[in-house]
Amino acid sequence: MPASAATVRRGRKFDQVLAGAREIFLRDGFEGASVDDIARAAGVSKATLYSYFPDKRLLFMEMASKQCKLQADESLMAIDMTQPPQIVLPLVGRTFLCFILSDMSHRVFRICVAEADRFPELGKQFYQSGPMLMHGEMTGYLREAVERGELEIEDFDLAADQFAELCKADLWTKLVFGIKSRFSEQEIARVVNGAVTTFLARYGRKP
Numbered sequence: 001m002p003a004s005a006a007t008v009r010r011g012r013k014f015d016q017v018l019a020g021a022r023e024i025f026l027r028d029g030f031e032g033a034s035v036d037d038i039a040r041a042a043g044v045s046k047a048t049l050y051s052y053f054p055d056k057r058l059l060f061m062e063m064a065s066k067q068c069k070l071q072a073d074e075s076l077m078a079i080d081m082t083q084p085p086q087i088v089l090p091l092v093g094r095t096f097l098c099f100i101l102s103d104m105s106h107r108v109f110r111i112c113v114a115e116a117d118r119f120p121e122l123g124k125q126f127y128q129s130g131p132m133l134m135h136g137e138m139t140g141y142l143r144e145a146v147e148r149g150e151l152e153i154e155d156f157d158l159a160a161d162q163f164a165e166l167c168k169a170d171l172w173t174k175l176v177f178g179i180k181s182r183f184s185e186q187e188i189a190r191v192v193n194g195a196v197t198t199f200l201a202r203y204g205r206k207p
Helices: 014-032 035-042 046-052 056-077 085-101 103-114 120-129 131-147 156-168 171-176 185-203
Strands: none
Touching: 014 035, 014 046, 014 056, 014 103, 035 046, 056 103, 056 120, 056 131, 085 103, 085 131, 085 156, 085 171, 085 185, 103 120, 120 131, 131 156, 156 171, 156 185, 171 185
16 A cells, blocks of 8 residues: 555554564664564554554654654753853754764664665655754744844854754764764764854854
């Protein structure tokens, strides 16, 4: 059945199925994950699994979007967005960097890239459930900071993207190419502090 024609049904064991899917997808990837293994990990029958998710792509997309949104929401809720840029930007930068460097986020990213040609909707769903949420929060904060006279920005979307790219400097490339998989607090702080300094030098309110 095409993914576009299938629908997700929620029920008592919905979260149980998602938990099993998360374990198997992150272990075996999208192509390598079997419905039998997912059902076994979830502690349900294949019939029960299919009653909730008639298509494996739907199951992966639901699992990935839920995990990414949960991680993004929990991270952003801990930040007081009414504070000035000197306080907020280091927190947002570290939150964003820890999000994209996390094992879950990186594994989902690799699966989306590997399946991009056949299932481009996987990458779109992942982007909308995590990075796009954080981008939206960032642009909203930048607008408020400009209104308070703390920053000078004309293109808010570009500024938010530039800050995100600054925060990815060095570490993201090493992760993607398998050079390193774990980073110390000192390495993260070095990149985030440099990103904040560069960003404020460009967009900070001039005396």
